[in-house]
Amino acid sequence: MLAALLVMVGIAVVIGLVLGWSAIRLKVEGNPLAEKIDAILPQTQCGQCGFPGCRPYAEAIAKGEADINQCPPGGEEGMKKLADLLGVDPKPLDESHGAPKPKSVAFIDEQTCIGCTLCIQACPVDAIVGAAKQMHTIVAAECTGCELCVPPCPVDCISMVPIAEDLPHWKWKHPVIMMKRVA
Amino acid sequence: MSRTLFTFKGGVHPPEHKTESNTQPIHSAPLPRHLVIPLSQHIGNPAKPVVNVGDLVRKGQMIAAADGYISAAVHASSSGTVTAIDMQAVPHISGLHDLCITLETDGRDEWIERTPLDYLAMAPTELRMQLRDMGLAGLGGAVFPSAVKLDPGAAHFCPTLIINGGECEPWITCDDLLMRHHADDILQGVAVMRHLLGSTEILIGIEDNKSEAIAAMQAAATRMDFAVEIVPVPAHYPGGGAKQMIQVLTGKEVPSGKLSTDIGIQVFNVGTAHALARAVHHGEPLISRLVTVTGHVQRPQNFEVLIGTPMRTLITLAGERDGTTGVLMGGPMMGVPMPSLDVPVVKATNCVLVKSAELFPPLPRAMPCIRCTRCADACPAELQPQELFRFAKAGDFGRAQEYHLFDCIECGCCSYVCPSHIPLVDYYRYAKSEIWAREKEKRASDLARERHEFRQFRIEREKKEKAEKLAAKAHAARAHAAQEQTPRTEPGAGEGAASSEADARKALIAAAIARAQAKKAEVAPKNTDNVSPATQREIEEIEARRAKIRELARKPLESEEKP
């Protein structure tokens, strides 16, 4: 009886030492989780998740304060990646935060624009150029399609234009093989 | 000629079908009424138009200039009027349109003034820029700008120059005919390449099913004042692939992810050498090429075709037949189906192959993979195609990359031998293009993140500056001239006997912001540290271009001078 007890205690001590040693030796610095989550988020900075940008949302997820299904631009795929990273079950996107849309860029109707600079202030990635009383224009290559510039415009001259498929953006499609009968 | 040849692993022996078209002489295709000249005929940045609608241009006049280093100019193939600069159908599998310049020819076919280049007297850089401006690009199929490939880079010379006359792809005979009839011109071009690359060993590999071409080239080689070795190589698909040709001739392998120049070898197609000779010795930019028109036509043959000529014209010329089931640009192993016959001939068009149900029966239905590894036996890149297929199909692109997806040269051998008739190459193209798209998306989101972070930093800074100004104003009002420094260097700016509480609070806020900003500046990425957004953008553009160059430089050499 005593021998068994001693053996068990001995094992516990040894394992405890190993664990303690590894906790010190293999320590990971910083909080890489928020970084990893942020890397998955689409960086649209649209705020549809309820946070002021992707980074705050990532931090909220890391702290367990936000769910993984609040990012419509990331879509189903982004949500699955987050679920994968965090080891939780995937869940359908939360409709209250909006639905995924085809990737678009904002377009300013330059005839209507009055140069109020409100959209410039709203743009999270500084993708609108222009100055007060000067016509504004969107740098399409840097626009994330967040739509944050649309509501502030007093003359409704900003519209979202879906990105059309052109040769540089063309992709090979997944080959379709009809193996099964489709009813 | 007792060179020891090596073999490459894998490969297949599809029926050759060369005699249909290689027994006829070369004819010039007539001048069409309209020429549609795409601006993106080469790999790299599309050329930028330098003419306007309504301009009169002459044959050989530059109508679009090279944009950047990896690019090539585009020229008017004949004289006439520019009638449109717009989106037109181009020879691409997607059927999407691309920017083209349309010329209405005037029938006079008037040349610009042509001045031969004294290449021996020119500085190499200057010569390469000239060649870029003459629109030279690889004519083997990948159309990589030749000027870039003629730059030996840091090594300053490239000991081995291989001229690829393999033409392993079935049906195509344009290189064969070119070698038979223009052997001297080809070697003149080789002389220029040799000059630019400083090569000491020049090998011309020709598949042994082209005995006339071999004879013609050998005769021409004796007339040259430098040593050229014409090496007949066994006809074995894809023996005309650049990597396979290198392996057969030298026994060396291009290391994975590297360029052939890294092992001192550069490869050009015979057509490119010919075009180079025309450019240097005759001052003619690349405005025409040899095109094999074969398959289901009445008179299969090779034509000398102006770039921009509609494919329909060529098929009519060769005799259209009933029962056509489609047209390929290129051969049956790697060719691309054309969305319509109105697409123009471009620099990459080596063959217009007309299909019929008899010559190209519809492919049988695909069955599941039984892992028989015939594809692995046939793969010249020595990959495991069955595993790549599994990963690509499942969307497991990471694993596909681990199994060397990007070493695949898309030669089609695996699909050709597959007993289950699985379109394997389609899966690899799909996987590659998904990976590229994802990387692009990743870059875009990284850019957005950086810009967003910079914006926040800027807003913070502006706030701070405002606060500073207010604090300074308060000080001025109190007329204490002793301290005129910023809160940043002296955080305790509000200390001196605060008479106004509001001022003090403002100053405190300013100090806090300054501290936060200083801390932020420490952790902020270097290039957002003290560089203006414009400069930063520029840096990113340069980085992107570099990445693109790497990516592009890698891909073409794999399939460049393909069949």
Place this chain on the structure above:
Amino acid sequence: MPAPFILDRSSVTQVMAWVLVALLPGVATYVWLFGPGILVTLSLATATALAAEAAMLKTRGYPAKPFLADLSAIVTAWLLALSLPSLAPWWLIVTGTLFAIVVAKHLYGGLGQNIFNPAMVGYAVLIVSFPVQMTQWAGPLELTATPLSLTQSASVIFGGDFPKATLDAVTMATPLDALRTGLLQQLTVDEVMTRSIFGHYGGVGFEWLAAAFLLGGLLLWALRIISWQVPLAFLAGIWLAAGFLHFFDAGRFGAPWFHLFAPSVMLGAFFIATDPVTGATTPRGKLIFGFGAGLLTIIIRTWGGFPDGVAFAILLMNLSVPLIDAWTQPRIYGGAKHPDKDPSA
């Protein structure tokens, strides 16, 4: 549909058809040396397999015609039938075939998706569940006084009214079985080998059957339908393992030739271990796969609870295929390392 637009003339059907053709010498030798009973077993297994395949395809929503025409179900049926005792009762054959097609093949996803060789799964299920019925082997005609005709065999198989004494007169323990029971009775190998069933190498009749399977296997290799690695490594594994044991104690362990010339070994080496779906795919992987299967066969034969170990050995190696493949990824053109083998990655 993009390139290539031409195909070599090969198909799954063609591959499977050649496998069936290569089995014919074995079937013919079987009939010649052991009587026509095997034909009944083959037909019954084929019919069951086709019916099960058709039913499963229909249930799973796949078109029946192309998948029945690929002949893979028939190959499974033949391989199972040739592994079963030739006078096994009909329900044994049907159960084994159904298990092979329904569970081992279709429940795993059908053609190309199964992890285990279906025929061997069918065999393993039968020998574990019905060990007694799995011993009804017709003895070689050379040693049988009154050989059974086709109708008599059918009658035995379908459980017709058949005197037990007659049945006992025509069935016989296989050489492997005889050796095993002999050794359990504390006899030495040499003492057991004096019995009439043992021929020159592997047993009267059995050695010729093995030779016929070898011939068919060589045909498959000549046609490049199978690669040389798996059979050679398999036979080498058997020979080395058996030879090693025999060298140390010839009294307790059978000679390597005896082990090699069992029909199950030749069938296993050339027709079953070479099944591409369940085998290793890399060249080195095929060597490891074959050698491992050979080694395990001898281990199971020597120390296991069943007379033959080919089926279990192959099933065990089937299980290790993903690992073998991942570890033996070959060098590619240009020499990039596979990350699984690159410690720096």
